[in-house]
Amino acid sequence: xxxxxxxxxxxxxxxxxxxxxxxxxxxxxxxxxxxxxxxxxxxxxxxxxxxxxxxxxxxxxxxxxxxxxxxxxxxxxxxxxxxxxxxxxxxxxxxxxxxxxxxxxxxxxxxxxxxxxxxxxxxxxxxxxxxxxxxxxxxxxxxxxxxxxxxxxxxxxxxxxxxxxxxxxxxxxxxxxxxxxxxxxxx
Numbered sequence: 001x002x003x004x005x006x007x008x009x010x011x012x013x014x015x016x017x018x019x020x021x022x023x024x025x026x027x028x029x030x031x032x033x034x035x036x037x038x039x040x041x042x043x044x045x046x047x048x049x050x051x052x053x054x055x056x057x058x059x060x061x062x063x064x065x066x067x068x069x070x071x072x073x074x075x076x077x078x079x080x081x082x083x084x085x086x087x088x089x090x091x092x093x094x095x096x097x098x099x100x101x102x103x104x105x106x107x108x109x110x111x112x113x114x115x116x117x118x119x120x121x122x123x124x125x126x127x128x129x130x131x132x133x134x135x136x137x138x139x140x141x142x143x144x145x146x147x148x149x150x151x152x153x154x155x156x157x158x159x160x161x162x163x164x165x166x167x168x169x170x171x172x173x174x175x176x177x178x179x180x181x182x183x184x185x186x187x
Contacts, residue, residue: 016043105153110136110146112182115155118171119179126159126168140166150175 016039107115113136118127129144136143147169150156155175159168 012047013039013043015046016040019046107150108146110138110143111150114143114146114150115171115175115179118156118169119176121171124170126170127156128168129166 019042020035020039114127114132117132117135121127127147129140129147132138132143132147133140144166147156147167151158151169154172155178156169157172159170
C-alpha cells in the first residue's frame with residue numbers, strides 16, 4: 001500500500017518537479033528551501049488545468065454527438081415522411097415551376113361526370129373504373145384514363161388498395177372546391 005501511495009504522490013508532483021528543475025537549471029531562478037512547496041503549487045495548478053481542459057473536451061464531444069444524433073434523426077424522419085407520402089424517387093430531378101397561365105387543364109363531360117359521381121358518394125367511399133363503367137355504360141379503360149387524369153390534376157385522391165386490378169379513387173379537397181366553384185358559376 002505504501003508503494004501505491006508513493007507512486008501516486010510521485011505522479012501528482014511530477015509536473016511541479018519538472019517546473020522547479022527547469023527554473024533551477026534553465027532559468028537560473030533559485031527557489032531555495034521552498035522547492036517542495038512550489039512543486040506542490042505547480043502540480044496542483046497543472047492538474048486543475050488538465051481537468052478543466054478534459055471537462056471542456058467532454059462538453060465539446062457531447063455537443064458534437066448531440067448534433068450528429070439530431071442530424072441522423074432528421075434524415076431518417078425525412079426519408080420516412082417521403083416514403084409514407086409517396087414522393088418521387090430520390091434520383092428524379094425537381095420539375096421547374098410553371099406559371100398558372102400556361103397550365104390550363106380542360107375537363108370533358110366524362111371527367112365532370114366522374115367528379116360529380118365522386119361527390120355524390122359519402123366520405124370514406126371510393127370509386128373504381130369498373131363501377132363507373134357500369135354506371136356510364138362505357139369500357140373500364142376509358143373511365144380509368146379519366147380517373148387518372150383527374151388524379152394527376154389533384155381533383156381525386158388515390159385510395160389505399162385495389163379492386164379487380166383497378167386503383168380506387170375518392171374526391172379530394174381540391175376536387176370538391178372545383179365542383180363548388182363550377183356550381184356557383186352555373187347558378
